[in-house]
Amino acid sequence: MANVVIQNIERADRAAADALASFGVATVHEAQGRTGLLGAHMRPIYPGARISGPAVTVSLPPCDNWMIHVAVEQCREGDVLVVAPTSPSDAGYFGELLACSLSARGVRGLVIEGGCRDIGPLTNMRFPVWSRSVSAQGTVKETLGSVNVPIVCAGAAINPGDVIVADDDGVIVVPQADAAAVVEKAKEREAKEANTRKRLLAGELGLDIYGMRERLEAKGLQYK
Amino acid sequence: MANVVIQNIERADRAAADALASFGVATVHEAQGRTGLLGAHMRPIYPGARISGPAVTVSLPPCDNWMIHVAVEQCREGDVLVVAPTSPSDAGYFGELLACSLSARGVRGLVIEGGCRDIGPLTNMRFPVWSRSVSAQGTVKETLGSVNVPIVCAGAAINPGDVIVADDDGVIVVPQADAAAVVEKAKEREAKEANTRKRLLAGELGLDIYGMRERLEAKGLQYK
Amino acid sequence: MANVVIQNIERADRAAADALASFGVATVHEAQGRTGLLGAHMRPIYPGARISGPAVTVSLPPCDNWMIHVAVEQCREGDVLVVAPTSPSDAGYFGELLACSLSARGVRGLVIEGGCRDIGPLTNMRFPVWSRSVSAQGTVKETLGSVNVPIVCAGAAINPGDVIVADDDGVIVVPQADAAAVVEKAKEREAKEANTRKRLLAGELGLDIYGMRERLEAKGLQYK
Amino acid sequence: MANVVIQNIERADRAAADALASFGVATVHEAQGRTGLLGAHMRPIYPGARISGPAVTVSLPPCDNWMIHVAVEQCREGDVLVVAPTSPSDAGYFGELLACSLSARGVRGLVIEGGCRDIGPLTNMRFPVWSRSVSAQGTVKETLGSVNVPIVCAGAAINPGDVIVADDDGVIVVPQADAAAVVEKAKEREAKEANTRKRLLAGELGLDIYGMRERLEAKGLQYK
Amino acid sequence: MANVVIQNIERADRAAADALASFGVATVHEAQGRTGLLGAHMRPIYPGARISGPAVTVSLPPCDNWMIHVAVEQCREGDVLVVAPTSPSDAGYFGELLACSLSARGVRGLVIEGGCRDIGPLTNMRFPVWSRSVSAQGTVKETLGSVNVPIVCAGAAINPGDVIVADDDGVIVVPQADAAAVVEKAKEREAKEANTRKRLLAGELGLDIYGMRERLEAKGLQYK
């Protein structure tokens, strides 16, 4: 396994990558056939952020954040950095200084299956992070990893250039080639849901709107 | 095990069910002899909510939220919906649309030993949920369960019509028949605590207020 | 093991103990050679608090908070109370009334490897707590422990009088004798970081600022 | 909540209670409609044990095993002791001496949602325990609980006299009134499975034995 | 996402796939550059098994084991079945009957990021399973998934035909194309380790055998 930095990756279509944030993780998850969710242990460090953008991926050794420094240079405006250690650890790989550097390049946020620190400063500067833990524990810069190679992060396979969507519900990956189609399906779903929402708020029942009563009876549900 | 929906349940006395929210979970827990707490993994999706009301209970298969749709119809103004899968799973059984439907019926909140999604929209519409996880993962509508049968949720036995109290400390169940008595005991406790609070804030010590010094000495505590 | 209360402990230098809060947990952690962090499961009950002060330590039996009442009397203005059960449990050892008592004595906050309750009232009165869980479950007052003896809390060895620093990143202990030196090192680090922060925000890369390119090449990193 | 010891409980039919062990937990679980399983964190302290018998139930405070001593007297030959603390803790509530006492009365084993100690001696004397943890941590004898009241143990509601079945797969409760019927259904299931097992071992496919191919095709499964 | 069964997959070279078991997971992990390990929560249901073989992969919905029945038909002698639900759940997807069916086809074992049941019978028939939990909880057969598509299982990306190696240390995947090369490297490593083992057992120190003393001194280690 050579340690490589792939410099010219193809990124998902910009319009689609930007648009996906507006739908949110739950809608995108449904729109792409319930695939691509990262594990539910990936939580935002503060509530209310919602982002999307192409992934710059980092594979690095446990408790070593050297490759994040390398990855910064590969990031462009609108990207999302995605980091996965090769072995689980909750050390604090990322903090305020790296966030300053990513902010300066227009990166929208970080997804890391590890720990994050400087929660206060990151919250104040509104640089969103989704991580599996919060920890002040520092890391070393001793061992190489790779940038922009395929990785598995929190149980999801992610290729560089795939679109990451993240909000208070968690994180999802949309394969680069599917981004535009998922936007279309998400729009359809949202349009349909807007109508359903109105009817439900007016007091109609889902049992009637979705026509569930007959199938429930056929399955044998008994009302008493 | 037939799959049933019990339509006419007896609910706890309305005045008592409403009053319990004002005391909060910790006081109610003490007032009813330290019983009825749900597991500490049941956390609110946003801080600051405090509710109480009679339980409409749902027992459903893992990763299948069909019965929640069935249960909506059984809810009245002031109720709290309580959902327990028959096997543990963290899928996202509940989201914004179901919350719209419950809101329209005046339901005060949801307690679910599973996952919840649409955290952002639920926070904005102030529909409180206590869940064991947050997950965008969708569920299916294939297998029946039951509504308004006795369930175990997060380690607590809950009967339909029992009062649920939930706040930032967690969730507790008060058996229907005990609700009024627990209100009385909670009032007494609160009155007593108000006085103690004043004395403690004034600098008196609990050691003196509670008369602990003698018993500590008898047990052998040594001051050095 | 006698059960003792040590009444006259030596506390860390007041100026140093006070100053450490301003640097935050992550900087202090680096400044003292990456030692002293408590486990990452110790989380604040509300975001935004940052405190420091000498530790008054409590060793108590599981599910028994009697010794906290004893410890209050040993606390002075500026102290931080640190509580460790001798066996793991998530019961709610601490709530609003004890916080009133500690507030009246000028105690800055609580660190407890157990559960905390009354989250709402504690948040309103701004009494910060770092705990491993939130639980309304009450505790008893039956068995003795000790106050101001050496303890292990969340994996860190803590002596009475050591400085505790806690913020949104977690909790760290600074040995009493090291407090002043750690303040100096933290100041140096902060000064250096202020400059780095400015350069990073201006778009310079850490790869260049830290001079990493040569070592990366020597280790064999390949750019493609 | 009075602290009571109910002395004369009705126990499930002896023949049924004894017979259920022979089917094992998984078959009993299916035979009673997939209900009654205790949480998967309840693990045997050594492999290979399989027991069944009526439950003598114990509700006790966390980290206090006094009520187990009280419960011993209420046990008869063939019983299974089931213990649930009112708040989670992993202390070692049970060890060799209590096992000697239970053995002397013919008790078949222990199910406890807490910790167990003396694993070596318990293994040597073949007294099986299903617990959520192993811990040498001792408990106190200070606070009362109750014996032979309804409890929730590891998420399952258990009444005194209900049948407990436990093996390497975990633990299940069969309501007293259902025991005989569940034995019948388990027998049927076992007979059917014996035949299926033979056919599968001979190389026939479940797809054919269970007639699944048509429904798979109807749902849209594509072979490529 | 169509639901598909890919019938003709390319499998790793048979000799290499068979040979990998003899080295064990730890050696294979080192031999392929410390990549490919599945998460440490994947544990064998009984100690002592060691297998290797090409993966037949299954992606299925949570709490639904229908696709395992479909996958059996796609298995050949020497294969290892690898199953990953699309959302985490610990239900018991697999038991004795499916093991009989797989045994009849010569399948060497199962790797499943979910629950397994019938631990006793599976141990007796020596059909090894690596799972994330043990649970008797049954699953349904309602929703389609896919067979022999790329999956992520316990954090590792696995393609059909890749080699799975599993023993008491856990589970690792070797990409199909690398299998033969990894065998060679594992042989070299083993030869080297055999010699080192002999020297260490004779009392030589690793500090000397590996020539570490100089580098330790250069890094500043002080002997006192």
Added chain:
Amino acid sequence: MANVVIQNIERADRAAADALASFGVATVHEAQGRTGLLGAHMRPIYPGARISGPAVTVSLPPCDNWMIHVAVEQCREGDVLVVAPTSPSDAGYFGELLACSLSARGVRGLVIEGGCRDIGPLTNMRFPVWSRSVSAQGTVKETLGSVNVPIVCAGAAINPGDVIVADDDGVIVVPQADAAAVVEKAKEREAKEANTRKRLLAGELGLDIYGMRERLEAKGLQYK
């Protein structure tokens, strides 16, 4: 924090250190006043081992096992090696080769709050390990730590030369100065328990042997 290897540590009295194994962890825990237990997540890699001996302690960086190689040289016949990373990680710090080296020096076993690998070979050679996880993941040799300094391992403070006792119940530390006294108390406890065991096996009740009935009645226990 200098990185140091303390070469001449004082070890606990040999006779006492050797004798403690015979009592087992639970008895030693009681004999020293219920202190010193390591966390219950420290489990043996195979059942049935029971050891005791003076601790050689290792503090090392996460995912880096270099210091274990350094520590081997400091071990003598009868010692127990105790390893704690400065930040939590589950990598496999220890395997067969290091065990060969320790065996050659007469070391009795390893206690590590991290991962262990080569479970099969370690079991075959009967080198016992108590660890928090099993993982084949390799570690690096890049960063220094210290040998024979005070450490916190799994929540317990351990000084070099203290006695470690470990068996199927877990791990406990006995301070060097207390070892002989704890042996005496353990002997007394064992003598007393031998008599109690005989009476319990003969059918006498603990309620009577321990004289509990009166105190139970005084506390208000009601028999019905």
